[in-house]
Amino acid sequence: MTDLPGIVITGGSGRMGQMLIGAVQASDTCKLVGVLERTGHDWVGQDVGVAMGGAAVGVIVSDDAVATFAKAQAVIDFTAPAATIGFAELAAQARAVHVIGTTGLTEDDIAKLDAAARHAVIVRAGNMSLGVNLLVQLTKKVAAALDEDFDIEVIEAHHHHKVDAPSGTALMLGEAAAEGRGVSLKDVSDSGRDGITGARQRGDIGFSAIRGGDIVGEHDVLFAAAGERIKLTHIATDRTIFARGALKAAIWGQTQKPGAYDMFDVLGLNEE
Numbered sequence: 207m208t209d210l211p212g213i214v215i216t217g218g219s220g221r222m223g224q225m226l227i228g229a230v231q232a233s234d235t236c237k238l239v240g241v242l243e244r245t246g247h248d249w250v251g252q253d254v255g256v257a258m259g260g261a262a263v264g265v266i267v268s269d270d271a272v273a274t275f276a277k278a279q280a281v282i283d284f285t286a287p288a289a290t291i292g293f294a295e296l297a298a299q300a301r302a303v304h305v306i307g308t309t310g311l312t313e314d315d316i317a318k319l320d321a322a323a324r325h326a327v328i329v330r331a332g333n334m335s336l337g338v339n340l341l342v343q344l345t346k347k348v349a350a351a352l353d354e355d356f357d358i359e360v361i362e363a364h365h366h367h368k369v370d371a372p373s374g375t376a377l378m379l380g381e382a383a384a385e386g387r388g389v390s391l392k393d394v395s396d397s398g399r400d401g402i403t404g405a406r407q408r409g410d411i412g413f414s415a416i417r418g419g420d421i422v423g424e425h426d427v428l429f430a431a432a433g434e435r436i437k438l439t440h441i442a443t444d445r446t447i448f449a450r451g452a453l454k455a456a457i458w459g460q461t462q463k464p465g466a467y468d469m470f471d472v473l474g475l476n477e478e
């Protein structure tokens with residue numbers, strides 16, 4: 207029991223943080239050894255079980271990443287970009303696998319994570335669910351089969367607390383569609399339409415974002431041509447699908463060499 211990989215959850219009080227703590231505690235493949243929150247958060251110094259409204263579990267929420275990561279074989283991190291970039295270096299120093307679900311990362315942020323992955327195992331995905339990763343593959347295949355007579359639009363809907371758009375998942379789907387078409391998403395991406403935008407450019411991959419209520423996460427990839435439309439859809443109704451994927455990545459990462467990985471690697475979905 208004691209040699210199970212020890213997991214630290216960052217952003218423990220968050221929507222995903224609480225989901226991940228529950229998933230680790232329910233798992234017989236790993237154990238909870240630490241929970242991190244930002245300095246000044248009222249959970250810091252409390253037993254995490256008590257902070258979550260239950261019985262004490264013997265893990266005190268900390269704001270000291272260095273001390274907390276020293277106990278970890280894996281750090282599961284669904285927080286915010288600035289926090290994640292800082293944690294990547296500290297997780298690498300602690301030789302802990304860093305599983306990153308945080309979205310809204312810039313190209314510059316990703317370059318920093320790639321640098322950290324030279325010395326550490328990093329698994330990062332904008333969506334850790336099996337269903338979305340399958341949808342990414344399907345999107346690439348459908349995009350490869352259709353020509354530019356089909357306009358591609360990625361439509362996503364999330365809860366009203368979400369701070370980034372397009373969602374990490376929408377970007378994964380857009381990248382897959384671009385790859386299927388043999389183009390770079392950067393050259394054809396069209397997001398944030400407002401006002402007199404002009405007509406849609408042939409070949410563009412568009413993004414539309416809905417924010418409202420408690421929507422967990424919904425993604426459509428629409429292929430729209432004259433006279434017909436194809437729609438690929440994923441609907442998340444429960445955040446446990448993301449937590450399950452993250453735990454799987456943390457365990458999988460224990461036996462990998464340093465490098466930057468994604469959920470395709472973890473789930474064995476790579477085609478080559």
Ligand SMILES: NC(=O)C1=CN([C@@H]2O[C@H](COP(=O)(O)OP(=O)(O)OC[C@H]3O[C@@H](n4cnc5c(N)ncnc54)[C@H](O)[C@@H]3O)[C@@H](O)[C@H]2O)C=CC1
Pocket residue numbers: 216217218219220221222223242243244245247284285286289306307308309310331332333334335374448
């Ligand atoms: N890849 C995936 O499968 C999924 C990714 N996400 C992403 O995960 C991230 C978090 O989402 P939510 O849990 O909904 O957000 P949230 O706002 O509920 O939670 C974020 C938590 O991180 C904490 N935090 C921020 N900075 C910190 C720091 N420096 N140190 C320690 N803790 C810190 C906050 O206090 C908060 O508790 C977002 O980027 C979201 O898009 C969410 C669901 C699935």
Ligand SMILES: O=C(O)C1=N[C@H](C(=O)O)C[C@H](O)C1
Pocket residue numbers: 309332333364368372373374375376422423424
């Ligand atoms: O913020 C969220 O909630 C989610 N974020 C991820 C994203 O940006 O795609 C994954 C999921 O859709 C939920």
